[in-house]
Amino acid sequence: MTEGTFCLVLHSHLPWLAHHGAWPVGEEWLYQAWAHSYLPVVDLLERFADEGREDVLTLGVTPVLAAQLDDPYSLRGVHDWLGNWQLRAHSASPRLPDLSAREHRASQWALEKFESRWRHGFSPVLRSLVDSRAIELLGGPAAHPFQPLLDPKLRAFSLRTGLADTRHRIGSTPEGIWAPECAYAPGMERGYAAAGVRRFLVDGPSLHGDTAAGRPVGDSDVVCFGRDLEVSYRVWSPKVGYPGDPAYRDFHTYDHPSGLKPSRVTGVHVAPEDKKPYDPSAAAAAVERHAADFVDTVVKRLRTLREQHGKPSLVVAAYDTELYGHWWHEGPAWLEAVLRALPAAGVHVTTLRGAVEAGHVGAPVEIHPSSWGAGKDWHVWNGPQVADVVDLNAGVQRELLDLDLSGATRNPVADQAVREALLALSSDWAFMVTKDSAADYARYRAKVHADRFAELAAALRHGRGQERAAELRRVDGPFGHLDARGLA
The missing domain is CATH 1.20.1430.10 (Families 57/38 glycoside transferase, middle domain)
Incomplete structure (x- = not known):
């Protein structure tokens, strides 16, 4: 008997940025996320696939992001950006030799990975992960609208268009979606059923915190899964979370001549000029510590849920993919450590599809209008x-x-x-x-x-x-x- 089941769900999304400005918002946003999140996270998944592991995690890729990751203009743009990253690393050598060497190695790895695996876009890479069952892929509406505010006719068209787009790119239609902003309005499950969607995400409070199993919505057979906030917020919350540890690389502090990030977080209220230099060994120790803490948190949560429900239960933790590597530099290393340590701790790691197959589906539920935004309502x-x-x-x-x-x-x-x-x-x-x-x-x-x-x-x-x-x-x-x- 295992401690229970754990599902990690990653939501990959950026709005359409190509041809709409470069910096500080625009294509730079796309290229940074591509280099620092999408390349390392996909590399991790490919290594798990090569090991023969299935159902490692559930990966949402919105159609509007997939379109950019396959677009020839964006592919040329990110290749140029990666080369420029390496040049910036070299330019910092006289002033910041350690940072320069570290960034040179990182940019060289990214260039080699892009040139060997990504030159024809993301879809060929993603399709192999889907076909090998290393991941479950979630789709979504075409351009990531806030669905409750759409006319039902337009809502249905947007969802059909998005699912068709994924089918064209991957060769199969996802059975699950990441509902944009985890937003829900009563009756949306009927539109999901009509489009062939069998499961979707809501935030934990939408289910009043009862997230220990997937739940059919209303009188439909469409299953919703709720994010377990007690576990999810160990990583990222409005106020606390692992990425704020003093040892991790600070996202907001730049060496302005090179555009590189030389500092560690040091402290929440420490001015940029007073932050200490980044120390990779200290950051690696923090990753190890936080991975162990997260695994311990999951195990304790599953044991509590089993006591409450009298059977092995489910924990779903869901995050933006861009957190891992882009916002939180050490995120991909933490992700790999957790996904390797959880099975050793007796936790069954699977996808939302795998959770359904394992029987983690409870009684039907009625859901109130909700989202994962501030206040868990629609006001954002x-x-x-x-x-x-x-x-x-x-x-x-x-x-x-x-x-x-x-x-x-x-x-x-x-x-x-x-x-x-x-x-x-x-x-x-x-x-x-x-x-x-x-x-x-x-x-x-x-x-x-x-x-x-x-x-x-x-x-x-x-x-x-x-x-x-x-x-x-x-x-x-x-x-x-x-x-x-x-x-x-």
């Missing part, structure tokens, strides 16, 4: 701080649903109009405004896509816009299979 995406974005989105939806999108053949103007509307409705823009994280950029992005949609919608009504649609398609071109007639 529809509160007073983003009233302008909400109004803009509502107008886009009304005009989109009023368009005549029927026709005997595909219309590239209609297709691009719908594409721009989906990009305008991304949940990222409201999130960034509410959190005051590059709010001006977020408002600009929502507005520019809404304006482009309105321009194409007007041209469509007059039978024009072919040249403009082709021009915009070169800039905003995800979801090439998108057929606007699916909304008719």
Whole structure:
């Protein structure tokens, strides 16, 4: 008998950034996450696959991110960025020789990994992980909208488009999705069932903390899994978590001439100029300590749940993939240590699919409107701080649903109009405004896509816009299979 079952779920997502600025927000964000999170996390998964391990973790990859990781423009861009990283490492050598050597090794590894495995995009790499059952892949709606605020017709179209996009790239349609922002409104499970979705994620409070098993929603057979916050917050919470340890590399402190990060966290209230130099050996010791603590936390939680329920139970811990390596430099090393130590501690490590197969499904549940945002409600995406974005989105939806999108053949103007509307409705823009994280950029992005949609919608009504649609398609071109007639 095992202690119980553990599922690690990673959510990989960035909004559409290609062709929309470089720094400090824009393509730089994509390339940093690619270099520091996606390359090392996928390398870890490939090594587990080579060892013959199955159901290592559940990996969500949103369609809009997958589109960028396969896009020739982005592939050229990240390759240039990796080369520039190595040049920046060399430039720091006279002033910071240890940092320079360390960053040279890291950039060389990333260049070799990219050139040998990623030159044709992410999909061939991801498909091998899916086919070998090393992971369970989660999909999602096309451009990561906040689904409860979408008209049901548009919500269904966005989900169908996203699932079809994953099928085109991977060769199979995911049975599970990461619902954007873990957002839920009553009745959404019926739309999931109609699209073939069999499982999705919510946050723990959506299930009143009763996350020890998956739960069918309402009278459907669609199963929701709740994030166990007691365990998940050991890693990352609004106030505490492992990444804040004084020994870890500080994300926010730069050596400005090179753009490299030379310091350790040192202390929460320590000024950047007073932070101590990064010490890899101290950071490695912290990784070992925190991995052991996390395994101990999981085991204790599973034992408590078994006492409560009288049988082996389930713990689901879910995080953004970008935490591992990008925000938390040592995150990939911690991830590997945990995934190797948990089985040795008697914990069955599997995917959400594996949890269902193992029988971790409880009684049906009714869920209230919720999300994983602050307050666990919807205010991050529809509160007073983003009233302008909400109004803009509502107008886009009304005009989109009023368009005549029927026709005997595909219309590239209609297709691009719908594409721009989906990009305008991304949940990222409201999130960034509410959190005051590059709010001006977020408002600009929502507005520019809404304006482009309105321009194409007007041209469509007059039978024009072919040249403009082709021009915009070169800039905003995800979801090439998108057929606007699916909304008719």
